[in-house]
Amino acid sequence: MEYVEKVEPLIRIDRDRCVGCFECVDICPQVDGLEFPVFVRGDDGYPRVACEESCIRCLSCEVACRADAIAVEAGDGTERYGPADARAQLKCAAMF
């Protein structure tokens, strides 16, 4: 059997923010019909990361999450839409 290297934790779900809408499970392309899905519906009403090795880093879950609860580490350090507008960054930094 081929040895699969364990990857670093890629997907983190913040339980304090998560509202249990399961939108991540619905939108993830690596869930339906897969033997090792990325997300599964947990028994406690929250999604659970089951198999991070299946993740293709499309970041759909991070974009779709309504509560900003999912953080996916893009391994190569690139930002999702490129660097944000300088004015937007300044405005966000000063916002309370």
Added chain:
Amino acid sequence: MRLAMVSLGSCLGCQMVFLSMEDYLFSLISENSVPFAPFVVDRKGIPEVDMVLVEGVIRNGDDYRKAKQARERSEFLVALGTCACYGGVPGLADMFSEERMMRRRFGADASFEGEPQGVRRLLPVDSYVRVDAYLPGCPPPVELMRSFLEFSLSGTLPSREGSSVCSECAVSGVSLPQAGPHRTTDAEAAEKKCLLEQGFLCMGPLTRDGCGAVCVSESGIPCDGCRGPSDAVLKHPALDPRAETLRRLTRATGKKPHEVQDAIKDPAHSFFRYCLAEALLRRRRPGGSAPFLYRLGERE
């Protein structure tokens, strides 16, 4: 610390929040000096201060001069309320050209001689003067304003990493699909259940947190986005509030996207009620980057 409060074109709701702080307001006034605040002290002209809270929009030349004066005479300028941060409800005036709007409001034969010159297009205060900190909210919740003032009067202007209203919301999910999309006037919402999944147009996923989601969790009223766009919406130029909400409503109701889109009659009011004037969102507005967007059926 000397604190002033300047009111530009606004409804004065933020001033009322300042008064609603009750016992904290007394300790604030006794420990700091408040030389200029319309509802608290009677004085003409803005004096030299350390921090000025500016609320409202720059609607005409008088407002612009007042904002410029406030900037010159203070060390820190804070944009208070959604009007000052994003243009707020007065920003919806960008749906009409200035002349059309005045004619519509005051009649065809009204005369505006001797009145201050209005701006052609409404923009947030930070498009005119430098702003050091923002406190959005329509009006900002009393507790939030109090903690903001406690931080800033101790010497440092606070900022916090914003999430969305959903992250504070204490509702549970429902089984999908549901009926909809509908409005709160047409259908009854189940208590303590997610309004978006019940088919109501809720702007919670795209709105900045800090209010505690009291409208949704406690009163069952869908969020209309009064705290302005969240950090994600501001930072990511491809994140479209309309497309995101339509996607979620499509998922909740199980209908076709165009059916959901047809059910929403007024996209400018529904998705951009408090941030139509914000320059960062301009390309994502219903009318694109056109200077004015006319309401449906009103184009001449």
